Every structure is written in structure tokens, then in C-alpha cells.
Amino acid sequence: MDSDYRLTERPGLGMATIMARKGIQPAVIGAVLGFLPPDGPERAADARLALIGTGPGTWLALAETPEADWVTQLANKLNGLASVSDQSGSYVVLRIAGSGARETLQRGVFIDLHPAVFRSGSAATTVIEHIGVVLWQLDDVPTFEIATFRSFASNIRHWFELAAAS
């Protein structure tokens, strides 16, 4: 097995849940944000903000370099269009990159990560060893990121240690 991958943590990201108000289409939100939010399990981004589709009309938003009040700003921008909840503390985001990243993740993730099926820009809400994760692919290195609830993070780190060992 190819176990050549690097695992790094991504502290300091700004994160939020965006849920569209009733009857508001993604395009309307996109018009405000400047890019079209994905209408499915995918990732779309501009230089400052990434949106990951986690459900109908629901996105996980990630800001690379968040200002202190970025969630308030986002909520104000989307006032009347979407509900916004700060989740910056909720998740630990791990980056898995390298030729062995896919094979390693596949041991934990029971969705098909074959490049013909799950590619750069794909996203999924799934589980690794009974622990909920949001997973997305950034590029064809391949580089993946997973967001897992902070209280579960030690379990996920432990799983990576075991997956790497075997």
C-alpha cells in the first residue's frame, strides 16, 4: 500500500454554517457572495471564502484568513437570505496530501474515492470509524481536507496513526 502522505492540522480557519432561508435559491446567495455556492456535495471557492455543500441549501463556509468579526459581516451580508452560525470552534480541520492520501483515507471512508468518482472539488459528509467528518478534495496531488468535530479530534488522530502503521 502507498502510505506516502503528509498529515497537517489547519488551525485558525474561520468556519460557519450557512443555511438558506425558505425559498432562497443558491444563485441568490451567490450573487451576494460573488460566486455560485455548490448545489450538491461539492466545494466552490474564491480567494477568501470556500463553501462546501453539506445538505440542501446548507453550506459549511471556510475563511482562510478570517477577521475577528467575519461571521457577523457574513451574516449581515446575507441578512434575510440565509441564517449564519459561527462554527469556527466546532471543527478541527486536517489536511492529507500526497500520493498515498487517497488509499489511506479509503480505509476509513466508506464512499468511493476513485478519481473517476471523487475528484478535485468533490465533497462528502460521511464517517471515519464511526466519527462524523466533512471531507473535500482540493487538488489532484491529491490533497484532501477533513473537518471533524473538535471533541472527537483525538480519535481521528489516533485512527491516522493506526492507518499509517498498517
Added chain:
Amino acid sequence: MSRLSFGGLIDRAQPLNFTFDGMKHAGFAGDTLASALIANGVKLVGRSFKYHRPRGILTAGSEEPNALVTLRSGARAEPNTRATTVQLFEGLEAKSQNRWPTLSVDVMALNQVFAPILVAGFYYKTFMWPAKYWEKLYEPIIRRAAGLGQLSMEPDPDSYERAHGFCDLLVIGAGPSGLIAAVTAARAGLRVIIADGDWVLGGRLCSERHVINEAAAGKWVDDTVAELRATPNVTLLSRTQIFGAYDGCEYGALEQVSDHLGNIPPGKSRQRFWKIIAGRTILATGAIERPLVFGGNDKPGVMTASAAATYVNRFAAVPGRRAVVFTTTDSGWSAAEDLMSAGVQLAAVVDPRTDSQPPAAARLRQAGIEILSGAALTDVHGRTVRSVDVLLKDGSRRRISADLVLMSGGWNPSIGLGSNLGDRPVWSDLVHSFVLNTAPPGMKATGAAAGHFSLSGSLADGVRAAEETLRELGRTSAVAPAPLAGDEPSASSPPWYSRGHRSKAFVDFQNDVTDADVSLAAREGFVSIEHLKRYTTLGMATDQGKTSQLNGHAVLAAATGKSIAEAGTIMSRPPYLPVAIGALAGHHQNTAFRPERRTASHEWARERGATFVDAGLWKRAQWFAHPGERDWLQTVSREVSMTRSGVGICDVSTLGKIDVHGPDAGILLDRLYINMFSTLPVGRARYGVMLREDGFVMDDGTTARLGEDRFYVTTTTLNAAKIMQHIDYARQVLWPELDVQATSVTEQWSTYSVAGPLSRPLLQMLLPDLDLSNDSFAFMAAIELRWRNLPARLSRLSFSGELAYEISVPASHGEMLVRALFTAGDAFHAVPYGTEALGVMRIEKGHPAGNEINGQTTAADLAMGRMMSKKKDYIGRAMAERPALSDTNRPSLVGVRPLGGARLRAGAHLLPQGRDPLAANDQGYITSAAYSPSRGQWIGLALLQGGAARHGELVTVHDPVRGPDFAAEICDPVFVDPEGVRVRG
């Protein structure tokens, strides 16, 4: 030694040493344990389950019922391992089972003497009366006598891993039809997984002598396997057994990663458990040869013809010197030829068929072999085979000396996986066995598994199956025809058994079920195939009846005068072969048995000497013991007293937290809670209670309104996920017309309760710019603010009954906050307190928690009946109005304090004074109990019939398990500050 000097798939340059029952032997790389034992002339390998009869090696595959051994020793000892599938390794250690004191002298073999009474249903018939002996006598006796092999009772030292596979096509079995199907599909570009339990691929082509494309079949196997390995869209899994078919085209598989290694390298796992999702599946599992039922057919030296051929052809191991072949199939004749070529003397070939004989018969006759057609083998003599009796065509009997009996009774397609999802196989007159009727979605059987027993037929069928799959998946590539192979005769007769036998004839070898047991069961009325199975235990051993099932059905059919088609067959459940529990558990062992959730203060709490307790998956600090403290009670009492007299801090982050946003958020909350929330002003919090649809209390918690359309709901720790689900159900299913959004923020906020009279000055040090006075931040105030430029939330809530606040920051900074609180708290002697002190203080305040909100209590039972709004509808309202739920005599919440210094314990029952401790006099029980440092005595909460009207009454506390009865007074459940002065202080 019984090893040929030529041929076979063994490496004579690599000898391997092993021991069986302590005796040293040697084999070669490429051997199984069974083939190595045969090559070493070992015939007696085990003892049978019930009669402890000597047993040898019956088959050469995973269907083996007899040659079960304990492999390895110590913690790695694995009982009931099939010697026929164990790949030999240097230093292998195996022991026979189910014998005492030794394999050759087994005391329990005495059971055979009692065989006349040890018939089908023996236990049911014998261990019936008197009933009082069931548990004390019968069960221990039965348990001691039953079972095969013994567990080591030591922890499993090995590790197991998990893998997930996805493919367009899963091919189960790498014999001729599986290989050709896989390579055909792979060439057309499908993603293919092909799995086989063996470490050598090729299936029967390794065991039989065939020619493909005018060369030895082995070359075709090697070329095909090499092509598959070189194709990137193919995953080739050897040593991998697909053990179950599940819904959604999901398959379970077990890969034996290191089982063939003497020593598992550190860090390497023993087995890998695969879950595979397959678009399509080709079942190419081949067929299993049926034994024949005759007297002594279980004795060492009797084996299936195909097994004998396998040992000779694949392992160059010769199982005997002089053989009698008893066959009702053409393949049995081919096996006879194989043995003859290996130098085994053929004493006779016995075939009950008179109508047709394959071409091999003429060749054998020409070689001077005696052929007895229209005859049948009836009995075997000797402890291991020494001679056999044959009932000749003319009715006379003849004894023939031999040390090996080959039997061939036909072939059963190996279709167990095909009936995993509930499809019952059907009888085929064409192949004289059961075949798949309707396969699970996406599955098709091919080759011998579909009844195509000749090599050319099975190759052609493999190509056909692949072609069909390609067509179904919309691929139109041209497909190469099947390679050229011989069309050897493969006829067989219907299942057949000899009635002329004089000794015990076995149907199920592993569970010791004889033809007489089956007939007896039929006479006793167990004529359904499913009843027969359970009554006689036919097919219920670890081999799941792979060699026995059909013969049992044939005997039953004969006994009941039905055809086998009418008698029918059973279905097979996963696993197809035994799977170690460890492989299913994977990494989830010991503390990793389930995930663990840690709060942001975990590391800080550990440094402070916290003892942790499980709350669901959460680890919560239970208390923080100081050196020199006598016990937990002293610790907890200190934490309570210091909080009530000064200030205490507790991590309450595990409470469920849900953002409910949107213009209709208030309306939704009004419908979820018994009390009003749409009227709650911004900046305020309110306690609320939710009912289940049936009117009983589901959960409680406080909800704060942080904006016109933004509510912040909290739930109890254990109900966090359930309430989130409940809210989603309400807004998505019940009232989709409402414009309301909800998302869990449990993980977002790290929340600390700061409680006690000094909580205000302490918090003021962290929040110097905030006016915390009663006027500007009253009881139940709730605001958003910033702390150290972080978003934060502050509310004035109290579970303890003291002046108290809850402060939250993002969990990423929760550790920073708790350290800051205690830095500021030094001046106030702030004390950390855990869940135990939290519980004591809530009992002192009479707040119901999980013990009282137990699914059987109404809001009125918990003294919250007045919260139930009459102005609106809400979930559970109608059902809560049922007479039984509003009966004033229902058990309701009261306080209990013992007279004197007695210790109250939760679970103790409450009786009217002077009444006998009978269930009829039981009026309630203590739900929560604690030592109250504030009151200097044990106190409790209880649910007592008509409790609200009984304050001041004396009752008897009855706890038959933990102590004598004592008297206690029923009182108001609020023991501390009943007027609620402190919370508003």
C-alpha cells in the same frame, strides 16, 4: 513418506518444519497443513463432536468438517481451524481437539457405546424433568460435553484493519470461470475486484489435470493472473474470502494478511476486513463434492475423490497405497485415473450406475482395474480404513482390502452467498442439485456454481457472464471467445445412498448426524427441512453443512417418500466461513471500543487531578480530589460548600446547543415547548420543557433569544443529538411551511458555569467593561459580547441555585478561558467542581434531571404543570390531557429527608409506615439521593403517589438490597433557598 518426487505446486527446495500434537514433521512451501499431514502419513487428525469417533481428512477445501485443529498456541491459539486451508509455515504448531487424554486414546469415545440413546433430539428428550435441575445440573453437563476446541482466554495480541472496496464488477472465486470473467470485464475497462480464499489462484485447475489452448492449464492460469495483476483497474485479492452478501450490493470479505506467516511482523495486522460495494457480482465459487452415505464413511482414509485428486495433483501427496473408488459421477473416474498415475494401486472402482460409464472406464478396464458396476460400497472396516464391503450387482457381498476410499456422490454448486438475502435455491434435475433461483440484485452465478461442471462449459459460461454484465452496464466492446479446453464428461447420478450398510453411516460429519438420525426425525414428524435441521443439528456445525446438507435432504426425501425438489432446501446466512470477532471489531478494542469526546478543558482538568466519568461518549470531570481527602464524598462536599460560600467553576460544554434562526423560529419553539418563547425579549433566556408526542416529558433546558430571529437552545447532554433530530423533523416534516433554520453548535461553544456569591466579582475581572449589576444584567439575562476579541456569550443562569453565570467562547479557545477564569479566581479561592457536585447542588435545589425525566413522568409529575400553556398548541399537549396522565394520584416529585443520620440511596422504595414490604404497598421510589453539605444530612428526590399533597408525612424507606428500613419525612423538593433569593442576588 507419501510424497511424490515430481509434480505439484510445492517448492521442494523450501522444506518447512511443523509439529502436530507435539510430533515433528516436515512439509514444503506450498503445502496446506492437511497436505503436509498426508505426506507424512498422518491419518488420524481429530475426534468427532458427539461420539468422539476418530476422524481424518475428508476434503481439500474450506468445506472440511473433520480435520479441525487448534492452530498456534498461547494467546494466538485458534481453535477449529480447518487444516485443509492453513498454508504451511516454518514452525507451525497444531493440536488435535476434542480428545482426552490423547488423540489415539480418547475416553469420551465411550459415547459410541451409548450411541443407541444419543439419537436426534437426545438433549430434548433426556434433560426434561425435574425442571429444577435445568440450570444447576443439566446445563453444566451439556456445556462440558459440548463444543469443539478451546479458547485461549487470553487477550488477542493481533491487530486487525479495515478496508473499503468499490467496483463495477466483483468476481467471487478465481477458478476458470471467475478468471475468464474477470479478465474479460477488465479488458473492457470495468473496475474489477476478484477475490479468492486460496493463496494460489486457479481453483480446480490447480487440482485437476487439464489442457487449455493446447498447453497445461497452469500456463493459462499464470498468464491470466499476470494480466489481471498488470491491469490498473483490477484489484486482485488472494487469501480473501467473501463471507456475506448484504443489502445495497454490499459484500463482506476477510483478507488473511498475515495468517500464513509464522511470526507477524510488529505493526502488521493479522487480517483485513473489507466492505465492498459492487455494481455487479459474478458468483464463480465453483462446486463442492458430495460425500456418499455408507457405513463407516467417516473413518480416516475415506475422502472425497476430488480431495484425493487435489492432494496428488496439487501437493504431490499420496493419501494411501491401495484405493477403492466409490463413485456415482464421471469426475470420480477421472480422480481414479489421477491416483493411478500417481502410483496408487486401484483395488476396484465401484459405480452403482449401470446405464452409462465415462470413457475413463474403458481405459481403467484396459489397465486391468476391476470395475464393479451396479454395485455399492456398504461398510468400511478398521479404525482407519483396512477393508471395505461391497454389495455386488447379484446381491452378494465381497470384502476388498484397501487403505483408502474415494467417494464421489455428485457436485453441489457453492451458492451459499446467493441465498444470503433470502432467495431459496431450487432443485435442478439437470445438475442433480440445488441452484440459484433468483440471485441478490446485481449477482449472477457462473461456471460450476451455475451447474456448468465441464471445463469448457465453465469457461464459456464465464465469458457469457462477463458479456452479459458488460451489456447491462452499457459497454459494447467486443469480447474474446473462451479459450480452447477439453469437454470432459461430467455426468452424475441423483443423490444416492446405500441402504445395505450395517454400521453407522454419516450424513453430517462435524455434528455426527447419521442417516438413521434423519430417518428417526422424519418418523417423529420433523418432516420440514427447517425442522429437520434444528432437531438433528444437521448442517449447524461450523462448516454449515457444506458437505452434508443435500445428503440429509435426500435421506429425508427418501424417508418421507417425497422428491428432493419437494423436500426443498435451506437458505444460508452470512458468514459463509467463520470470521474472527477481532476482524469485525478492527481498531475498536479496549478504550478505543467507541469514540471518546473531550471538552476543551480536558487537559486542564487532567492537570488539576480530575477523575473523569463517561456521559454518553463525553469524558466529564467528576470531581477534583485534593491530596489527603478521605474519599470522593469528602471531595464533593468540599466542592459544594466552597461553591455555595464562595465561587465554583464547572465545565458545562457538553450540554446540547442548537442555533434556531429564521423569521418563524419563535413559532417553531412555541410548538416544541410547553411554554411560550415567541414572547421572550431579546437578551433574555427562559427555561423550557419539551414533551414527546405521547405527552411525557422528553427534555428540558434554557433557551436564549439573541436577536429578533435568533434563538440559542440548550438541551441536556445525553439528549443533544435526539433533540437536534427532533427539531429537524419538526421543521422539515411537520411544518415545512415555516421559515426556520437550525444547526447544532454544541461543538462551537465551550461553556463554563461560574456559580456562587463571589461569581460576579470574579467575572467582572474578566469583563471589566461590562456592567454585571442586577439592574443591567438581571437573572436570566443573555447577551453576546467579545472577550479578548473573541466572540463570546454570557448568560445569568443557575442550576446550583446560587448567583451564577454561564460564559462561552469558541471551543478552540475554551482551554484559554478556563485558565483565565482560574487566574482571576485565585483571589476568590475559586474551586473547580465536577459533575458529582453539580448533581448534589441540583438535588439540593430540587431540579429534575435524567433520573426524574425518565420517560415516565409528565410535566405535572415534576411540578411544572403550570408551565403548560393554555394559549397555544404544542407537541404532546393532546396526549398529556389523557385522564391517566392528569390523575392527581400519579407519582409526583417530592423531597425526602431521613429521620436521624441514615443514608438515602436512589432506588429505595417508599411505603406507608407500618405496612408490609409488598409490591401492593409500594407507593414510589427515590430517584436521586445525595449527601447535602448545606443541610448536613442525606437528602433525596422521589416520585411518590399523590406526592405534592403529602409534604410532612412520614414514610418507610425500604431498600431490601442495601440495608434495613428506616423512617423518612416527605418534604418540598427544594432544600436550599426555597424562596430563590440567592439566584437573584
